[in-house]
Amino acid sequence: MNITAAYTDLYQLTMAQVYFSTKRRESAIFDYYFRNNPFKSGYSIFAGLEDVLDILETLEFTSSDISYLKQHGFEDDFLEYLKNFRFKGTIYSSKEGDVVFPNRPILQVEATIIEAQIIETLLLNILNFQTLIATKACRIRQSAKDKVLLDMGLRRAHATGGYYASRAAAIGGFDSTSNVKAAEDYNISCSGTMAHSFIQSYEDELKAFRDFARIRPKNCVLLIDTYNTLKSGLPNAITVAKEMEREGEQLLGIRLDSGDLAYLSKKVRVILDESNLEYVKIVASNQLDEYVIKSLKEQGAPIDIFGVGTNLVTGKPDAALDGVYKLSEYNGESRIKLSESINKVSLPCKKQVYRMLDANGMFYGADAVALYTEDKITYMEHPFDSTKSLEIDSFKKESLLEKVMENGKRIVPSRSVSEITEYSQSRLKQLPNEYKRFQNPHVYKIGLSTPLKQERDILIQKHKF
C-alpha cells in the first residue's frame, strides 16, 4: 500500500465536499498537540515530521482513488478538484527529535480548510505513532545507559507500521535495527544474530555454530539457549570462539533469549572470563522494556547488548499517543472547541511557543504559548487557575515553532535520522533529571500569555451555555 491522499477518513472528504460546494476556500489554522505524555513519562520525543513533509510534497489522489470516490456520491466538479489536489499549505513545527510536552502546539498547519482537513488523518497517523515509539525508545535508552540497544520488533509490529517504528526507535536512541527495509531506506544501522531454527536445522549445535562462524565471522553472535544454555550452548560457543581465535577472528558475542537473564548473564560472564574470552559480549532478549532493563542493571547483570522487540515497537502498554488536530483560526478569526472538561478546551489563534532556559542553558521547566504576533511576553499564566502566573521577562527564551513548509514545499533542508537523533540527545541533556524519572516525574509547566488567555476566555464566554 502506498500512501495516497485517499489515506484519510471519509468524513474529511465529506466535509471537503461541503466546503467546496459552499465556496468556503478560506485559510484555516489547525494545531497538532497531545494531551498526555505516554507511559506516565515526564516528557515526549517528537518524531515523524520528516516523513510527513516527504509525503505532503507529493501527495495526490490516484485515478483509482477518484473512481472509487465517484461511487460515494461526490460531485463531478469536486472530483475534478480532487484530481488536481496538491497540498499548498504552510507548516510551522517543533524540530523533530525535540523534547515536547502536552497541551501546547507541536505543529501548526495553515492552509485552505479543505487541504488542512484532507491531510489531518495522515498527519495524526504518522506523528502520533512515531512520537509514541520515539518516547518509548528514549525511556529504554535511559535504563540501558551506555549499553547497546537493538530493535528487533518487526515480527510483532502492527504490520507495515513496523517500518516507521524502527525509524522512531532510532530517533529515541536505539543503536540499530534488525529491520532491513527500514535500515536501507532511513540509513539506520542494521544488525542481527541467529535464530533457534538455524541451530535446530543441524543435527548438533556445535556444527551449527561452526558453520555460522566460518561463513559469517564478522559480528558473529551465537544463540546459546536452544537446548540448554549452560550445559550445551555456552560450552559449544566457547569451543567455537577458541577455533575462531586460531583463524584470527573474534566471536562478537553470545545471546540469551530465555530463562533468568540476570542469573544466566552473570554465570555466563564468569565462565567466559575464565576461558579468557573477556571480549565476548553478552546479548540478551526476551520481553524486555525499560523496567526490566532497569532491574537487570540494578542486579548487576553484565549484559552488553539489549535486544528489544514487542514492548518497543507496539509502544506497550499505552499503544497510542492521544494526539489531536484542532481548528484554532478560520479566515483570520479565532476559533475554539469547548468541552465539559476544562483541560480539553482548545486554544484559539495562530500561536508561537517559547521555552524558558535558565542561566546554564538548561530547560527551566516551562513553555509559554503566546499569540504569534506578540513580541514580548512578560507573564505566563496558568491555563485554568487564575491565581497562578509566572514572571518570565528575565528568562532567555527559545521560539519552538519554525516554518518548515510553505506553499506545499519544504523550506528547510531535510534531516537524516542520525541528525535528528543527535539533536534529540542534545535536547535531553538540557532537560533536568527530575522530569526524566519513571516514578512521578516533575510536571513541566505549560502557560499562556495574557493576550492568548484573554482571547480564549472571551471565546469560552461567547460559546458557553
Next chain:
Amino acid sequence: MNITAAYTDLYQLTMAQVYFSTKRRESAIFDYYFRNNPFKSGYSIFAGLEDVLDILETLEFTSSDISYLKQHGFEDDFLEYLKNFRFKGTIYSSKEGDVVFPNRPILQVEATIIEAQIIETLLLNILNFQTLIATKACRIRQSAKDKVLLDMGLRRAHATGGYYASRAAAIGGFDSTSNVKAAEDYNISCSGTMAHSFIQSYEDELKAFRDFARIRPKNCVLLIDTYNTLKSGLPNAITVAKEMEREGEQLLGIRLDSGDLAYLSKKVRVILDESNLEYVKIVASNQLDEYVIKSLKEQGAPIDIFGVGTNLVTGKPDAALDGVYKLSEYNGESRIKLSESINKVSLPCKKQVYRMLDANGMFYGADAVALYTEDKITYMEHPFDSTKSLEIDSFKKESLLEKVMENGKRIVPSRSVSEITEYSQSRLKQLPNEYKRFQNPHVYKIGLSTPLKQERDILIQKHKF
C-alpha cells in the same frame, strides 16, 4: 513503503547466506502458531492469510535492496541468488476467519530452508497483527450484538498498520470503516460523520448543520457536542432534521463524542422521539471498547451505531499477538526446540489438525494435532499430563489445514473480505457460548495424537541434558 523481500530481519539473510554457502538447500517445515489468546479471550480469529499469499506470489528483492545488502558483506554469488529469489514453497493453512486456539499450528510453510527463513518476518508481521485486531473486533461485535460498528481508528493506528487494521476489523465483524484507502482496496463499506472543526469553522452551529445537510443529505450524521450537547447541538440538529423533512430527506443520525454516553443517549433519545424523530439514529464514540459497549448496553443506552477507534486498531491492552514460527522438520527429519517451560517446547514433524464436532455440528471444544501421515486418530493425549487423554474415535472430525499455495502459487481461489467475514461468523456460531464469555472463558482443549506425542517425547529425551 512497498513490501519487498527486504522487509525482513537481517538475521534471516545472514542465516540464508550460511545455508547458501554450505549448500544446505533442503526442505524445511515451519509451524506458525501462537501461545496465548489475546485479551484473555477464549478464542482468536485468524486473519491476514490472503494478504500474505498476495505478497508471497510477487515477493522479490529490488535492485536497491541488493545494492544495500552488498554493503553488508554478503557474497556475490549469494546476492545473485537473492536477485533471482522467488518464494517457491508450499503453504498449508487454516481458513482465514476461522476460530483458532493457542498451541496448535495455524499455518505450515514447506520450502527450502532459505526461502522459509526469508519470509518468516513478514508472515509473522502480517498474521500476528491481523489476528490480534480481528479478535478484538470480534469481541467488540459480541458486546454490540446487532448494533452497527464503525472503525474510525486510522489517526491513532500504528502508521500504515492502520490499513491492515481496517481489513482485520471487517473480518472480525465491523460493518464499515472511515479509512478510505482500506475501503477502496479491500472493498469494505466506508462511512463517516463530521468533525468538530467543521462546526467551529462556522460562526454558528446551526448554519454549519444546515450547509452540511443541504450538500450531503444522504447518510447525514450531525455531531452535536461541539459547544453544548443538550442546549445547542441537539436543538440545532432537530431544527435541521425538520427542515430536511420538508425537502423530502431524512437525517440519518446525531453523534455524541464526549460526556456520559449512557446519560446523554437516553436524554437525546427521549427528546428526538418527542420531536417525532424516532428514525434519527444515535451514533456514539469516545474511547469505546468491548467492555464500555457492554456496560452501555447493560445500562440500556439507546445507541444505534458505535464508532470505535484507538482500542480497536491498536489491539489494546495487549497490543501484540505472541505468534511464533518454529522449525518442525528439516530434510525429512523431525526437529524440536526445547525450553525451560514445558509448554514452550515446540511440536516436531509435518502435521494436520483435526477439530471435533458434536452431533449437532457444534465444536466439541477440542482440536487434535496429529502427524500429517496418520489416517485414523483414536485418542488425543494431553500435551504434558500423561494421565489425561480423550477418546475421539467416535467424533466427526474436520481437518483444518488446507494446502493453499504450491510452488509459490495459490491453488485455491482468493477470497474477499466479505466472504471471510461471513465464514468467520458461521464458525463463531459453532463455538459454544462458554468459550466466548469475557470472564474466565472455558479453555478449549488442544491434544496430541499418540504417535506425535511419542515423537516429541523421543526428541525431548534426545536433546535434554
